Amino acid sequence: MNEKKKNIIVTSIDLFADKGFYSTSIQEIADKSGVSKGAFYLHFHSKDELMLEIFKYYYNLMQENIENVIDEALSPKVNFTKQVEVQFHEILKHKSFILTQLKEQAFTLNKELYDFIRLKELETQKWYKKNLVSIYGGEIEPYIIDLQILFEGMKNNYFQVLIHGEVDIQISKLASFIVDRLDDIVAGLLTTKKEPMLTQEMVFSLFSDLTAPEELVKKEVMNNLLEMQKVLNDADFYEKTINELQGVIDFLISEVKKQDSKTFVIQGMLANFKGMHQFDQYRKVISEKLGIRIL
Amino acid sequence: MNEKKKNIIVTSIDLFADKGFYSTSIQEIADKSGVSKGAFYLHFHSKDELMLEIFKYYYNLMQENIENVIDEALSPKVNFTKQVEVQFHEILKHKSFILTQLKEQAFTLNKELYDFIRLKELETQKWYKKNLVSIYGGEIEPYIIDLQILFEGMKNNYFQVLIHGEVDIQISKLASFIVDRLDDIVAGLLTTKKEPMLTQEMVFSLFSDLTAPEELVKKEVMNNLLEMQKVLNDADFYEKTINELQGVIDFLISEVKKQDSKTFVIQGMLANFKGMHQFDQYRKVISEKLGIRIL
Amino acid sequence: MNEKKKNIIVTSIDLFADKGFYSTSIQEIADKSGVSKGAFYLHFHSKDELMLEIFKYYYNLMQENIENVIDEALSPKVNFTKQVEVQFHEILKHKSFILTQLKEQAFTLNKELYDFIRLKELETQKWYKKNLVSIYGGEIEPYIIDLQILFEGMKNNYFQVLIHGEVDIQISKLASFIVDRLDDIVAGLLTTKKEPMLTQEMVFSLFSDLTAPEELVKKEVMNNLLEMQKVLNDADFYEKTINELQGVIDFLISEVKKQDSKTFVIQGMLANFKGMHQFDQYRKVISEKLGIRIL
Amino acid sequence: MNEKKKNIIVTSIDLFADKGFYSTSIQEIADKSGVSKGAFYLHFHSKDELMLEIFKYYYNLMQENIENVIDEALSPKVNFTKQVEVQFHEILKHKSFILTQLKEQAFTLNKELYDFIRLKELETQKWYKKNLVSIYGGEIEPYIIDLQILFEGMKNNYFQVLIHGEVDIQISKLASFIVDRLDDIVAGLLTTKKEPMLTQEMVFSLFSDLTAPEELVKKEVMNNLLEMQKVLNDADFYEKTINELQGVIDFLISEVKKQDSKTFVIQGMLANFKGMHQFDQYRKVISEKLGIRIL
């Protein structure tokens, strides 16, 4: 992303956290970002769009960092704990971005942002499911939603403390502390066999109103493809290879554009980039978004 | 409180929850409350003050309901659970008052509101301490802050679900469910004897900047006394009694006004209302606020 | 005049002088006058009308006091000086009513007030003419307007000082001091025989636009007649006399109402009240207003 | 000054004169000035500030014109008369700026404006003193305050006539007419040797509450220095000279900023600009403000 745009995003995160979305003026954002008010509008069409971009930026950053920390050699629980720890660190680094706070405020903004957040919540659910099952085994499946809610609640509340207060908490310990609490809870649940509060079915219905979540996914995949396009242009391949890959990308783009694009087609076409490290990242990201395997 | 004023408060809670504080105009509030814009300002001096009043109203209501549900005959845990359940019910009843959302937004507002919330947080801490110790015994004292954070996190996150979603949760079960999770956590903590994340000392420093919390307490006590005054005026006592009690109230008011009012003086004077059930509530509330015993 | 009404007038004079017409709210006026906002409107139809009434009240008061101080036995100059002194005293007594200030502000108000002030200016001119001629003789007639402007300027500027400042001026001396300055000026003018700046003709044209000043005069005379009516009702005459005088008043009223009422008719009819001291004041006032002799 | 800003000032002077400060809305000012409401606030932070700027603008203009008319070759009285004449002309030119009206209304406005006017009154006093003494000699010193009040009163009252009325006065004659009246008064005073009404000591006490008038003076001097800075930037000097003068300005600025800046230091440093006509005006103005000689 454009360096200046990133700068505006990072600066406005601070400002929004400090004074709230409505109490922060574009003028202030521009001033503190070292750009003119006019320039701001070169990067964002509106204040609302800035908000959307902030979320995109933030979620991507989080996701990236969380994934980077995974070490397949280690146990699921250790990995999960490390990922939680990263989240705490990340929060502290930006300190300012009070996820939960902004999320609530954001809900009153435009629909696009609303849907984006919902989408991310869906992804987060998958992430929890994957992790929780691999840590605690399949028998906790019925409790997955409750565990997620309980865990996120505990985690977010510590976030709040970290953000507001000047308390001196050792984050490395904090992450494992709350994961241990999750252990406690899982132990309790499996022992007592109480019925869950929320089932996956109940929750999915919450997202049913999410109009065409695929549309949003597609939009993002499209962006990934366009970035691949750029990478290809800058890459130092044989002309023949370039032409070939160009064809692949074009095909992918047209496939994604289709009303009823087939994931297995995309899955296959992406395999064409195997062995070209420049595209590894994209293959991974796209695969995850579409829920397909990397061939 | 004035019926119309209450109506405005209730209506604006809905609106703020729907569209946020800044996106809701006074005009809308007035329209939906069935009063004119001018009438709004008869009840509130500003939009900010409305916000403050909303919080006061909400916290008072909560507190009242929570206290009413206590049944000394039952176990501490059952009482605690019932109180949590009441909170869930209350949340659902107003549905609209999204605790966290408003709380966070409020931080960008004026200092008076900020301080009010801080004060209530302090009171909440005491409430947790009292309950947790009586449920789990003195040995969990070191973990009290952590338990509060963990529990509130879990609880709030279920709040969110309740508020946003159309999920069909049985609240009566929910309360005991999350209290059971607290059981799990306590069990885990007491078993592993892990060191706490946050101690009471660390947290108290967070409130040290709270300028003269006593001032706020005094203000509230003063209001209680004024209400007692009214009750006295309406009460059906012998004239002699009235005059006597009038003197007591006058004395109390002047004592509270003093720079260095002595709590034991107030404690003693309040005893004068013993046996007059009309004032029981006030004696209790004031005693709690000032941290004194009811004689 | 109604006691309460007078009270409102006096109070609002203070307030207007303090904070200006627009910065003083009806609420303040009502509060400080010890009446309700509603009651205010029982006495005045609008804030503007209050202003008008203030002027009427003030000018009448001034005029009355000024006239009361006249002692025919003394020289014209001494009488003039005494009248000026009374004005200073009056100003200081109300301190608040800053004639010039309010006059200017008033010009932006409604036409009725504007015309009223113009009318009073006309009367003031006559007053100056009468006094100046009797003090300095007919030869200063050409300078009368200039002398009035010069003198009022000097006088008003000392008013300002008296009002604003905490200066310790002996008013008794001040009046004669500025009249002495008038002496100086007259002496200078008569010596140098410089041509006047403004003539009476030039100035009269200024008032030509004053739409039907007679209308205003008539209105006031009508009020005087109505007051006479009241006096008659309360008077302790023989019934026959009462009936007779009633007829006179009715006749006068209908005459005044006429488009082209003849002053000599009024002059004659007023003579019917000769010897009845209760009506002396009215005969005088009306005669002056219409510029007729008292028979 | 910015052309557009000046335009707003001039336009609003008219409007305020017409309808008064409070009855003129920003919308009207904007409309008549040919700018948008928003643009108004680019130039002025508030309506009050506009008022302040109007006064500054007007007083500066007056002062400048008054000073420009001075011809050292002529007698003090002739110069004084010419200056008075300029004031009349200026009044007529703006016609609209009704000195007294605005002055009085202003007193209900904010403190900054109030102080500004007081400061200017102080300066005006000095101006009268200087002129009167040089015209009439030292022996009138005891009467200076009285003479000022008397003269301003006469002058202002003719202002009123000029502003309101459509009277056809020859201003050139008017100025010498009222100065002649001053002659009359002085002659009278010196002959009768009456004691003065007001002494300078009595009056100075009126300004004692004026908090740190030097602060205001300093602020103005600082503005002058900043303007000199600009002039220097645009001037066509040798680089060496520029650097030197830059140093002088910097030094002056830091000296003025000091709590106890010494006037003689400023006096000396200003001499550095001798012979550079671009700065003559500034040297003069600053010297007058600080009451120092031009070396």
Added chain:
DNA sequence: CATGAATGAGGTTTCATTCAT
């Protein structure tokens, strides 16, 4: 690409005036 002056809709708040009681 970059600027910042300009716009004007829309927000909060005040207050003269009315009117049911």
Added chain:
DNA sequence: TATGAATGAAACCTCATTCAT
């Protein structure tokens, strides 16, 4: 006659957004 709650027009001011330069 007296009250004061209620009204709503109109004021001041802010700020997201545009656009000529």
